[in-house]
Amino acid sequence: MTFPQFVYKNVIRNKRTYAAYFLSSAFSVLIFFVYAMFIFHPDIKSGVTHALAVQMMIAAEIVMYVFSFLFVLYSVSTFLKSRKREFGILMMHGMTRNQLNKMVFLENMIIGIGSIILGIAVGLLTGKLFLMVGANVIGIDQLPFYLSKKALGLTIGAFFLLFLSISFFTTFIMKSNRLIDLFQAGQKPKKEPKVSVVLSLTSAVLLIVSYYLAATATMASLFIRMLPVIAMTIVGTYFFYTQLSVFISKLLKKSRLLFWKKTNLVTISNLAYRLKDNARMFFMVTIVSTVAFCAVGSLASTTVLTEQSQIEFPAEISYLAKDQQPIHKQNLVQIEEELTNNNISYTTNEIEIKFVEISSSSSQYTTEKIVALAFSDYKKIATEAGFEFKEEPLRGNEVLAMRQSTLETFRPVSYVLKQEQLNLKPQEMTEHVVFPFQLIQEDGVIVSDELYKQLEPITTELYTGFYTAEVENTNGMVENLVEEGLAIPSEERPWGLIVRGTINEKLLSMYRMMFFVALLVGAVFFLAAGSFLYFRLYADLDYDTRQYLTIKRIGLTDQELNKIVTTQLALLFFVPIAVAFVHSGFAFMALQSFYQLSIATEVFQVLIMFLVVQILYFFFIRYRYLRNLKKALI
Structure with a gap:
């Protein structure tokens, strides 16, 4: 077996872990490619509306590309941490540091090139549909399918450069751990999570103050309060997950009626550790989801302006x-x-x-x-x-x-x-x-x-x-x-x-176009947030397997296992989404100051749409996780 063949089979063997990362990257490539097809279409010529559509899609391309870079970088660094034991085995059998770096580099490039190929292939299949919908949204004649060499070259070049840069970068951030540390990765007992009462209170104060300022904002004060509120919300959210949530979980342990009730002993005991371990991931999911909710919800609510035009x-x-x-x-x-x-x-x-x-x-x-x-x-x-x-x-x-x-x-x-x-x-x-x-x-x-x-x-x-x-x-x-x-x-x-x-039609066309662009970008953000949860969950699968195997030996039934796993997965999936909903709710309360008519219906519809998708994703991941966990426990 040649070295490239070994790397390829190594990727295939880890397809379960890489699945969400690969599909999220491919989806980002897909959206980037279809936007590029629209931008470089020869029938998109002049006109204020057409120019605005192109400018918005160019802005969306830039936002998605920057976000994709950060998403891929975070994903790769997470995978490297979860594979320390594997790296230890390979190095024990004679793999050098250079070969290890080369293996990681090639793995990243295989996944990256594969996602580029899949994203462009799906884009070619769905390109005609996108052009039809886009043309209808901005109110122009139907656009025939046109494969632009510029769009194809831009997509391939941009994402190849992205994956190449990150693949080179990851070879420099890999630390040379001792073999004993690599083998014991994931097996060392976790330290009791520490928490600061001061930082916990700081988190609560920052969030409460930011919510109050958002809820009481007027049209005159909104722009003055916007940046301070965003800053306080971000800092407060970070400390909420790293400090306040752990502090609350420790308080739950002191409630004997709750803590000693059936399987709550296992669930609550692990809660503080999971919250502390996943704090950064929870924080990222919350912020990314909030941005997606606010972007889509804000533009969905602008349809109210057409009704408000009568006023x-x-x-x-x-x-x-x-x-x-x-x-x-x-x-x-x-x-x-x-x-x-x-x-x-x-x-x-x-x-x-x-x-x-x-x-x-x-x-x-x-x-x-x-x-x-x-x-x-x-x-x-x-x-x-x-x-x-x-x-x-x-x-x-x-x-x-x-x-x-x-x-x-x-x-x-x-x-x-x-x-x-x-x-x-x-x-x-x-x-x-x-x-x-x-x-x-x-x-x-x-x-x-x-x-x-x-x-x-x-x-x-x-x-x-x-x-x-x-x-x-x-x-x-x-x-x-x-x-x-x-x-x-x-x-x-x-x-x-x-x-x-005429003004109504122009406004409605612009709002539909903005909503269309924001919905696709929001979908990329939301899918990435789900991917964070997915590969973080599977990164902890080996540790969870050893833990549940130990408990099963002392009498844990399958029904109790299902209940514990479902509760912990629900917390993992819905805590950051719930916090993002709360953040978005207060953001929309501030946005309401721009409207005389209520935007509650439009905002509610957007949040329900995202919630339904998250619930479906939760049940899908729960089924796969329980199946893999039970296989490992046999």
Whole structure:
């Protein structure tokens, strides 16, 4: 048998241990390859949406590649630690240090090249499906299958370099242990895990404070709190697994009713050791899973923004005329004709807007004029838009601040008009958005009808709103007047125009595309997290076998063995996922400050999807682990 043949058979004999690592690497290659096929497809040409899709996939490629490097590096280092006894036997039979390094190098390259071949092969088989789905998501014509040499070369080159670099690196990190240490690896009795009460309390405080800051975050404070909360959560999570969880497990031992109940004696006795041994792995799984949950959940929740657009844009088509030019009549006639030709039933209204000059204001921003609107006209806009209107009519000098976005918060600002030094001091903000901020960018107020009649404007503008229940049918209307559904007033353009159907479609297409990209990247992260659990579990199989064999000799039944293993595996699989769920839950509570509508349903669906996958994976691994364990106990 030649040396390469020996290395190859060595990999095949350890296929059980390498399975999750190999499949996770192949899946990363698959996603990288199909993204590259999309990026280099000749039919992906120009356009904002197309360019954004390509940019997002390039970003996803970079993120996945960096993550794959870290994943492979961690996996290889874990395998090396679990094979010390094997290395000792080989060195006892005459294998030199150089031959050992060469063997490890070749093993890594065999697995790496195999995962590249499998990932690209599956990518070629599923490439057409990916291109169909991707084209549908970004709203372009169906893309024919096209095998790009650039995509193929980039994938092979990038991952070959990745596995080659790590294979070289692992030969340098292998320490030259004594034979006695290699043979006794995994057989030495484990030391009692030590725990620090101070670090345990620090973990609890950091997590509680970070959760509180996330739960109470507002739109204004979110960006300020984001980095401190992330840092505290990461540090708190690390100490939770290395200190606090071990501290809690030791407290469980002191409860005689719980500790001495049936098989709890074995389960809880091993709990502190397993938590301490697997602390880093638990930490990595939790952080990786949290990133996956937050990425997919955040983008799934953005679909709410299309529903929220009805709040942001009260009218399906909004037109603002800044002067009396004839072009306004032409534009309005075109809008009406297109609505009629598309058989869209609609209603319309015209609202006069006054711009009044001010002499001073309490705002920190310098302004010379503000927008004023009569309360009856505001009510007309809200009623036509289908909003539930509950606000009481204004009387005398009562004033409301004009809301122009759902993200806007009330700022108590008072204005003194040049006209008779009238003092306008809003006490609260309108409940509904009045005009989209893209049309009217100045501050505004809603005043009583009596006061509105008394105001002497420096200029007036005319707002026309078109309202219909068939918002999706307005997509693509008046394309000669708007770009991507929006035309903002400027010095050259004396009018503004917003088509909500077009904006909705563009937003929905972008969100679907972002969700599609994030879902695949999240799947890579989640699969890698499962792989960490898998090969860590099988790395401890020999130790577990000796432990359960000893207990079985004193009367442990198969039913009790199943119960102990199931409990310990459940802790191994679901503790990090549960912590990741909690982290993600508070992250989504902070994200909710960006939305007026609830995102709870979308977030719940994403978390349930990941939980179902984890449960299925748990039962699959439990079946295989119990089968291998019982074979070893015979």
